[in-house]
Amino acid sequence: MTLSDIQISDNIKNGHKSTFEAVFKTHYKMLCKFAIQYVKNTDTAEEIVQSVFYNIWKNKENFTISQSIKAYLFTATRNNCLQYLNHKNIERKYVSATLQGIPNQFSETPLNTINANEINAIIEQTLNNLPENCSKIFKLNRFENLKYNEIADILNISVKTVEANITKALKAFRINLSQYLHLIITVLYTLVTHLY
Numbered sequence: 001m002t003l004s005d006i007q008i009s010d011n012i013k014n015g016h017k018s019t020f021e022a023v024f025k026t027h028y029k030m031l032c033k034f035a036i037q038y039v040k041n042t043d044t045a046e047e048i049v050q051s052v053f054y055n056i057w058k059n060k061e062n063f064t065i066s067q068s069i070k071a072y073l074f075t076a077t078r079n080n081c082l083q084y085l086n087h088k089n090i091e092r093k094y095v096s097a098t099l100q101g102i103p104n105q106f107s108e109t110p111l112n113t114i115n116a117n118e119i120n121a122i123i124e125q126t127l128n129n130l131p132e133n134c135s136k137i138f139k140l141n142r143f144e145n146l147k148y149n150e151i152a153d154i155l156n157i158s159v160k161t162v163e164a165n166i167t168k169a170l171k172a173f174r175i176n177l178s179q180y181l182h183l184i185i186t187v188l189y190t191l192v193t194h195l196y
Contacts, residue, residue, distance in 0.1 A: 038081035
């Protein structure tokens with residue numbers, strides 16, 4: 001690691017905003033182009049890179065690197081991209097879970113395929129329309145199977161706040177999926193019948 005990298009690390013650690021801004025300006029566009037190769041979306045790539053810099057500055061007191069600053073930033077960006085893709089994959093699995101375990105003759109009919117696609121779209125839209133913190137809390141609970149107290153520790157909030165946001169998210173899903181209540185009941189009935 002070169003001396004300049006040591007100085008950059010020390011300056012950021014000591015809260016030198018000008019050094020941090022210089023690193024941001026130097027590497028931001030290059031990191032965005034790198035992130036796009038993973039996530040295939042410009043806006044998402046920019047959000048990921050911004051989060052990398054946000055986390056560095058937020059935790060600047062603990063900022064240390066064992067490699068060049070450039071290598072550190074590219075590694076952090078790659079890891080964030082892979083984490084994002086993993087979350088999206090979990091979301092897709094969750095969205096399609098309503099049809100898992102259901103007999104083929106039920107799930108493969110054209111009508112049910114259309115309904116399933118519509119439901120998936122509504123679920124995705126509902127997630128996107130939730131407040132950012134609410135969506136994050138819901139995903140941590142339902143997609144990553146974290147308990148309320150674990151989420152509270154991670155996000156530094158109270159368990160009651162976690163509960164309130166989960167309730168808010170579930171209410172939004174109930175409202176948005178109300179027109180498909182008959183299908184959901186049929187799916188559950190068919191699944192239970194199949195299991196027994």
